Amino acid sequence: xxxxxxxxxxxxxxxxxxxxxxxxxxxxxxxxxxxxxxxxxxxxxxxxxxxxxxxxxxxxxxxxxxxxxxxxxxxxxxxxxxxxxxxxxxxxxxxxxxxxxxxxxxxxxxxxxxxxxxxxxxxxxxxxxxxxxxxxxxxxxxxxxxxxxxxxxxxxxxxxxxxxxxxxxxxxxxxxxxxxxxxxxxxxxxxxxxxxxxxxxxxxxxxxxxxxxxxxxxxxxxxxxxxxxxxxxxxxxxxxxxxxxxxxxxxxxxxxxxxxxxxxxxxxxxxxxxxxxxxxxxxxxxxxxxxxxxxxxxxxxxxxxxxxxxxxxxxxxxxxxxxxxxxxxxxxxxxxxxxxxxxxxxxxxxxxxxxxxxxxxxxxxxxxxxxxxxxxxxxxxxxxxxxxxxxxxxxxxxxxxxxxxxxxxxxxxxxxxxxxxxxxxxxxxxxxxxxxxxxxxxxxxxxxxxxxxxxxxxxxxxxxxxxxxxxxxxxxxxxxxxxxxxxxxxxxxxxxxxxxxxxxx
Ligand SMILES: Nc1ncnc2c1ncn2[C@@H]1O[C@H](COP(=O)(O)OP(=O)(O)OP(=O)(O)O)[C@@H](O)[C@H]1O
Ligand SMILES: [Mg+2]
Numbered sequence: 344x345x346x347x348x349x350x351x352x353x354x355x356x357x358x359x360x361x362x363x364x365x366x367x368x369x370x371x372x373x374x375x376x377x378x379x380x381x382x383x384x385x386x387x388x389x390x391x392x393x394x395x396x397x398x399x400x401x402x403x404x405x406x407x408x409x410x411x412x413x414x415x416x417x418x419x420x421x422x423x424x425x426x427x428x429x430x431x432x433x434x435x436x437x438x439x440x441x442x443x444x445x446x447x448x449x450x451x452x453x454x455x456x457x458x459x460x461x462x463x464x465x466x467x468x469x470x471x472x473x474x475x476x477x478x479x480x481x482x483x484x485x486x487x488x489x490x491x492x493x494x495x496x497x498x499x500x501x502x503x504x505x506x507x508x509x510x511x512x513x514x515x516x517x518x519x520x521x522x523x524x525x526x527x528x529x530x531x532x533x534x535x536x537x538x539x540x541x542x543x544x545x546x547x548x549x550x551x552x553x554x555x556x557x558x559x560x561x562x563x564x565x566x567x568x569x570x571x572x573x574x575x576x577x578x579x580x581x582x583x584x585x586x587x588x589x590x591x592x593x594x595x596x597x598x599x600x601x602x603x604x605x606x607x608x609x610x611x612x613x614x615x616x617x618x619x620x621x622x623x624x625x626x627x628x629x630x631x632x633x634x635x636x637x638x639x640x641x642x643x644x645x646x647x648x649x650x651x652x653x654x655x656x657x658x659x660x661x662x663x664x665x666x667x668x669x670x671x672x673x674x675x676x677x678x679x680x681x682x683x684x685x686x687x688x689x690x691x692x693x694x695x696x697x698x699x700x701x702x703x704x705x706x707x708x709x710x711x712x713x714x715x716x717x718x719x720x721x722x723x724x725x726x727x728x729x730x731x732x733x734x735x736x737x738x739x740x741x742x743x744x745x746x747x748x749x750x751x752x753x754x755x756x757x758x759x760x761x762x763x764x765x766x767x768x769x770x771x772x773x774x775x776x777x778x779x780x781x782x783x784x785x786x787x788x789x790x791x792x793x794x795x796x797x798x799x800x801x802x803x804x805x806x807x808x809x810x811x812x813x814x815x816x817x818x819x820x821x822x823x824x825x826x827x828x829x830x831x832x833x834x835x836x837x838x839x840x841x842x843x844x845x846x847x848x
Pocket of ligand 1: 353354355356357424592612613614615657658659660661662674675676677678758759760762763766
């Protein structure tokens with residue numbers, strides 16, 4: 344058998360291709376950013392053709408750099424930014440519109456109407472999600488209503504929908520010449536259109552958004568021994584590679600962190616933050632503002648579910664300091680600047696740029712920096728930004744405890760922000776539990792590789808994968824309980840100041 348497994352990680356800001364060996368060690372990678380298109384306040388788009396171009400380049404570059412051919416890969420996995428919506432024509436391969444990104448709030452009226460019309464509870468019960476701009480269904484509806492000719496083409500089955508996993512799978516397997524139109528239950532569970540119990544599209548949910556079933560991909564296991572398809576000769580690989588793994592990025596990171604038992608959780612710090620808790624084969628309904636989602640489905644095994652706390656803006660708040668406020672020139676400088684002061688000097692920054700996600704789900708919220716006095720400097724704002732990442736994670740961790748009644752003992756973390764030592768120390772201080780980071784921080788790509796490799800027997804079992812996990816760093820809490828509670832109470836007050844800002848009705 345071939346020595347390696349490949350994984351495409353199609354993220355919000357960039358696309359990377361990674362190659363792993365049997366020990367789960369990184370053998371090679373290449374990564375390219377794509378354009379963030381923001382035509383109006385609250386709108387965020389990507390160009391699907393640019394993403395496909397970038398995907399081909401990162402694959403070819405990493406494979407060539409290491410002198411590898413398709414035959415060196417036992418399988419290929421795909422993981423992706425979730426919810427982001429592409430609608431394209433399967434005959435021409437052309438997208439009808441730019442991809443509408445998960446952070447985009449243009450569908451706030453669609454989302455608030457669902458609640459007013461009493462459809463919210465049906466969506467919560469069937470899909471496990473609160474009506475929000477975040478998920479794909481409203482974005483599909485928006486394209487159907489605003490782009491000429493799409494609805495007719497959708498009814499004929501010619502205009503099709505996919506998240507970026509589906510878009511890339513279709514292109515990699517031949518596109519207009521026989522490309523497969525598939526997704527997996529983790530991605531499908533973020534559309535607001537899939538029934539969590541049956542793992543099938545739900546006709547009543549489809550009717551809420553006026554979406555024809557013919558547009559939707561087939562839902563296949565996240566790790567599929569039957570293969571979704573193989574790469575074609577005119578694609579980025581020399582020689583066919585079987586594609587056998589597909590997971591949304593946060594579920595992939597949960598797999599990469601080997602959270603295979605109920606009660607195991609991880610928190611990923613990227614553009615946003617996503618805390619997922621494995622709840623086993625039970626569908627746990629949140630009372631505290633979390634989402635119920637599919638964690639993974641491997642082969643013919645029963646699906647495994649998760650509770651999820653999604654936070655829209657964490658690492659992207661650091662990017663905002665860099666690109667919009669321009670008080671730092673690299674993300675890493677946020678740590679240097681924040682270390683110039685001992686605390687945030689009473690400043691709290693609630694980066695509710697896309698409204699607030701878990702556990703609040705308030706699309707009427709917008710960002711605020713509060714508690715300012717003449718004494719404050721850019722260093723306080725940088726420190727408040729890092730604290731905001733941690734306080735938002737605490738909000739979600741509290742909700743998790745409420746829902747499952749088990750206190751968190753240690754938080755497994757990963758993602759780009761976790762190189763920020765100060766931020767991770769603040770996280771341990773604000774939560775009051777240790778924070779632990781593994782050696783392989785690219786858990787998203789690793790999880791997709793694991794799913795693909797399990798399907799073809801490259802790895803025999805999840806136990807074998809557990810042996811690949813090793814801790815690289817651990818942070819212990821240092822704050823007194825009093826300091827922790829005072830800080831958190833202020834944070835809650837700051838959150839209160841951001842609510843009811845935008846009129847969505
Ligand atoms: N030293 C640092 N301190 C704070 N934040 C940082 C640091 N380095 C990177 N980041 C932040 O981490 C984020 C990138 O993390 P990561 O690479 O995990 O995200 P990503 O997986 O590319 O995101 P996505 O998948 O959403 O595209 C950026 O938002 C960046 O601002
Ligand atoms: Mg990512």
